[in-house]
């Protein structure tokens with residue numbers, strides 16, 4: 001295995017081990033960083049305790065905006081410490097055609113929208129086969145039943161509080177219901193994926209989301225606009241961690 005592949009295998013293995021152990025991670029969303037000094041912004045949040053970095057890749061079709069692609073992912077991979085997880089959300093149509101590029105760019109988690117492909121199980125299998133952690137994104141209007149058939153193959157489930165790329169209202173209650181439903185379903189099957197919440201996450205709504213069973217917090221504005229990023233990350237984590245799952 002190349003060093004790159006080995007390093008990713010180590011990160012993904014650590015990610016899978018840590019899920020369900022009561023760990024809470026914060027994944028600052030680079031969409032809200034100052035892209036003119038991205039290297040400094042990334043260093044600041046990593047130094048402030050971020051374990052993951054969230055990269056929302058948007059193609060202007062799956063969501064109305066176009067954000068960035070593999071060059072930015074590869075650039076970030078080059079400058080972050082080896083243990084930092086690149087949490088890539090592919091808000092793109094037909095992600096099956098993009099996987100290899102993002103694997104080679106250095107993604108560790110690849111999350112896709114169920115609506116974006118006609119071949120969701122195959123896409124999830126391909127992400128896993130490439131050595132990445134698998135993820136599925138539930139927009140506010142996407143039900144848990146959409147991913148139930150592949151639930152046992154998901155490392156990460158992203159529960160959106162907003163419709164990505166649109167901003168607009170935050171669907172907190174919908175997200176809380178989904179998280180509780182997911183945790184109950186996973187408990188029945190002995191599964192403990194990361195449940196990541198994304199869209200307007202702050203120290204105000206994080207406690208309820210963590211209490212419901214979320215354990216990964218995407219945070220854009222709440223971290224990148226903070227003068228004290230370490231305090232901002234600590235405030236997000238201040239909620240109650242989900243119950244430990246017996247090993």
Ligand SMILES: O=C(CO)[C@@H](O)[C@H](O)COP(=O)(O)O
Nearest residue numbers: 029031056164165200220221
């Ligand atoms: O993908 C998206 C937006 O489409 C999110 O990841 C946001 O970038 C999160 O930023 P905040 O809502 O936390 O400021």
